[in-house]
Amino acid sequence: MIRLFSADCDGNCAGCPSANPDGTCSSGGIQQCVPNKYTTIKKVIGVVSGKGGVGKSFVTSLLASYLNKQGKKVGILDGDIVGPSIPKSFNIHSAAYGNEDKLIVPGFTESEIKIISTNMMLEHEDDPIIWRGSLVSSLLKQFYTDVAWGELDVLLIDMPPGTSDVTLTAFQSLPIDGIVIVTSPQDLVSLIVKKAINMAKMMNIPIIGAVENMSYVLCPKCNEKIEIYGKSKLDDFSKETGVKALAKLPIKEGVSELIDSGKVEEVKMDEILPVIKAIESL
Numbered sequence: 001m002i003r004l005f006s007a008d009c010d011g012n013c014a015g016c017p018s019a020n021p022d023g024t025c026s027s028g029g030i031q032q033c034v035p036n037k038y039t040t041i042k043k044v045i046g047v048v049s050g051k052g053g054v055g056k057s058f059v060t061s062l063l064a065s066y067l068n069k070q071g072k073k074v075g076i077l078d079g080d081i082v083g084p085s086i087p088k089s090f091n092i093h094s095a096a097y098g099n100e101d102k103l104i105v106p107g108f109t110e111s112e113i114k115i116i117s118t119n120m121m122l123e124h125e126d127d128p129i130i131w132r133g134s135l136v137s138s139l140l141k142q143f144y145t146d147v148a149w150g151e152l153d154v155l156l157i158d159m160p161p162g163t164s165d166v167t168l169t170a171f172q173s174l175p176i177d178g179i180v181i182v183t184s185p186q187d188l189v190s191l192i193v194k195k196a197i198n199m200a201k202m203m204n205i206p207i208i209g210a211v212e213n214m215s216y217v218l219c220p221k222c223n224e225k226i227e228i229y230g231k232s233k234l235d236d237f238s239k240e241t242g243v244k245a246l247a248k249l250p251i252k253e254g255v256s257e258l259i260d261s262g263k264v265e266e267v268k269m270d271e272i273l274p275v276i277k278a279i280e281s282l
Helices: 056-069 133-145 165-173 187-202 234-241 255-260 270-280
Strands: 039-049 074-078 114-116 150-158 178-183 207-212 245-248
Touching (some): 056 178, 056 270, 207 234
Parallel strands (some): 074 150, 207 245
């Protein structure tokens, strides 16, 4: 069902939106992805982290849930091709399928958030994706071009962690309107995430702002903030990098259980609302 193609332009620019009148490529050898006839997307937002384990997929799911509750038509492109986790968070276990035009039909949550992920393309959800980077990058592009997304107000891309060639492909080939940076209080994570920020700046990708996940725990007795991973670095990080500090997300009891049971849409965390407002203002 999946048609793979080269991640870079092969010199044949016929029909490519980046083609010059003389047939040469105007994008430096990188094909700019355009959606299919079934797709209209108003905003494409990437969710990025410098490394894994900071809650990037959780932030993506949270943004999708809150945007959806505000009446937005939302889709999630699970760009973490070899380590997908989005479908499980939304309790999607059915396989994707093709329509009459050989385009991929995304999965739907009960609240009609649209989702596509490699887990939905496998015979068994725990099958590994053992592919080289060029194939992974190609599938990421296909999830944008070959999925019948319909009309979306926002398409969220859960990017793979780090600054790999997959992230490079997304930044070069997809019409990203802005990215949200996810970090955590640890110094090492802040150092690593600067690489992703600098990569975005070098490639002229707008940075909406930063979210510090696992920032603190609220004491259930006195409501005091307990910074179990050390003092928050988000404000200092914002001053140093020039990236707007948008939100500090707490660790809340019961959130992990909701995610593991596919009920991420039931998570209540209004601390994410400044990020929603920033996305809506684009």
